[in-house]
Amino acid sequence: MRILFAGTPDVAIPSLDALVASDHEVVAVLTRPDARSGRGRTTHRSELGARADALGIPVLTPRGLRDDAVLDELRALDLDACAVVAYGGLIPPAALAIPRHGWINLHFSLLPRWRGAAPVQHAIAAGDPVTGVTTFLIEEGLDTGPTYRLVESPLGATETSGDVLTRLAVSGAPVLRETMDDLAAGRAIATPQRGEGVTKAPRISVGDAQVDFSRAAAEVDRLIRSVTPDPGAWCVVDGGRVKVGPVTVAADQVDSDAPLLAAGELRVTKRAVYVGTADHPVLLDNLQPQGKKMMAAADYARGARLASGTLVRRTDDEDRS
Known part of the structure; x- marks a missing residue:
C-alpha cells in the first residue's frame, strides 16, 4: 500500500521504521511544523521529521490540514492509508476522506479506556495494573473509531510514563504494521468500541x-x-x-x-x-x-x-x- 505516515515525537519513530522495512511504501511523512527551542531559540525539526530526513522520505509540515492546497497535495499522493502515531494535530473530515482505507492510529491504551492525548500518564496516575496499544480507524470523535487490534501490556510498579511510552512505542510498531498488512490483504475487521468503560485522558499541564x-x-x-x-x-x-x-x-x-x-x-x-x-x-x-x-x-x-x-x-x- 501507499502510506502517508503522520507523527511528531520520538515515540513515532519505531513505527515509521517498521513500515519502511515492510512491503508497504511510505510515500511521505506528515509532522508538525519546525519549532524554536533552546536558549538560542533555534528552529528544530520534530524528532520524526528528522528521522524521515535521514531516511530520504519527503516531509510535509503544514500548520493545519484544512487548507485546500494542503488537501490537494495529499490527494496527489494517491494514498491507500495514513498511519498515525502521536501526530498532535486535528485531522478534519476532508482529510480523513482522502486515503482509501482511512487514517489508522496507534494509540497507547486499551480503548475505550483513556481516550485522549495522555493515556499512559493517566493510566499510571490511576494505578491501572495493565495498559497496552490499540490500532483504530480515526473518525471525527476523539479516539472513538472502531478498533483493529488491541494488545495488553502490564504496568510495572516503578515505571514512569517515559519508561512505558518508550516500551509501547517499540512493542506497538509491529501491531501497526500488522494492521496495515491486514488492510492490504482485505482481512482487517473493524470492531466498534464498547459503550461502557470510557475514560478521558486530557493533556497534562504543568x-x-x-x-x-x-x-x-x-x-x-x-x-x-x-x-x-x-x-x-x-x-x-x-x-x-x-x-x-x-x-x-x-x-x-x-x-x-x-x-x-x-x-x-x-x-x-x-x-x-x-x-x-x-x-x-x-x-x-x-x-x-x-x-x-x-x-x-x-x-x-x-x-x-x-x-x-x-x-x-x-x-x-x-x-x-
Missing part, C-alpha cells in the same frame, strides 16, 4: 504536575511517575520551585530514619530526605532546583541548608498565607 503531599503516599508516588519526565513533578520548598523525581514509599522499608511525619513535613538526615504524606512518608530520590541539574535529594538539602521540620508547600497554600 499545573497538573504539582505534587500534593496531603494525599496518600501511593497516590503521590503514582502522580510523580505519571509526569516523569514530562512535564515533570514539582513542589515549592523554602520559597522556590523544585522538580521532584520518583520517590520510594518509606513504609516499604525497615528504616529507623523514616518516622511518621505531618503531610509535607521534611525529615533531613545526612544520607536521605523524607517528606510526610497523608499516611506514610516517602523517600525523595532526586530533586532539581530551578536553573540547576537534577541531583540527589541529600545533596540538595545540604546545599540549600534545609532542616527537618521544613514544610513542602503548594503554591496556592502560599497565596493564602
Whole structure:
C-alpha cells in the first residue's frame, strides 16, 4: 500500500521504521511544523521529521490540514492509508476522506479506556495494573473509531510514563504494521468500541504536575511517575520551585530514619530526605532546583541548608498565607 505516515515525537519513530522495512511504501511523512527551542531559540525539526530526513522520505509540515492546497497535495499522493502515531494535530473530515482505507492510529491504551492525548500518564496516575496499544480507524470523535487490534501490556510498579511510552512505542510498531498488512490483504475487521468503560485522558499541564503531599503516599508516588519526565513533578520548598523525581514509599522499608511525619513535613538526615504524606512518608530520590541539574535529594538539602521540620508547600497554600 501507499502510506502517508503522520507523527511528531520520538515515540513515532519505531513505527515509521517498521513500515519502511515492510512491503508497504511510505510515500511521505506528515509532522508538525519546525519549532524554536533552546536558549538560542533555534528552529528544530520534530524528532520524526528528522528521522524521515535521514531516511530520504519527503516531509510535509503544514500548520493545519484544512487548507485546500494542503488537501490537494495529499490527494496527489494517491494514498491507500495514513498511519498515525502521536501526530498532535486535528485531522478534519476532508482529510480523513482522502486515503482509501482511512487514517489508522496507534494509540497507547486499551480503548475505550483513556481516550485522549495522555493515556499512559493517566493510566499510571490511576494505578491501572495493565495498559497496552490499540490500532483504530480515526473518525471525527476523539479516539472513538472502531478498533483493529488491541494488545495488553502490564504496568510495572516503578515505571514512569517515559519508561512505558518508550516500551509501547517499540512493542506497538509491529501491531501497526500488522494492521496495515491486514488492510492490504482485505482481512482487517473493524470492531466498534464498547459503550461502557470510557475514560478521558486530557493533556497534562504543568499545573497538573504539582505534587500534593496531603494525599496518600501511593497516590503521590503514582502522580510523580505519571509526569516523569514530562512535564515533570514539582513542589515549592523554602520559597522556590523544585522538580521532584520518583520517590520510594518509606513504609516499604525497615528504616529507623523514616518516622511518621505531618503531610509535607521534611525529615533531613545526612544520607536521605523524607517528606510526610497523608499516611506514610516517602523517600525523595532526586530533586532539581530551578536553573540547576537534577541531583540527589541529600545533596540538595545540604546545599540549600534545609532542616527537618521544613514544610513542602503548594503554591496556592502560599497565596493564602
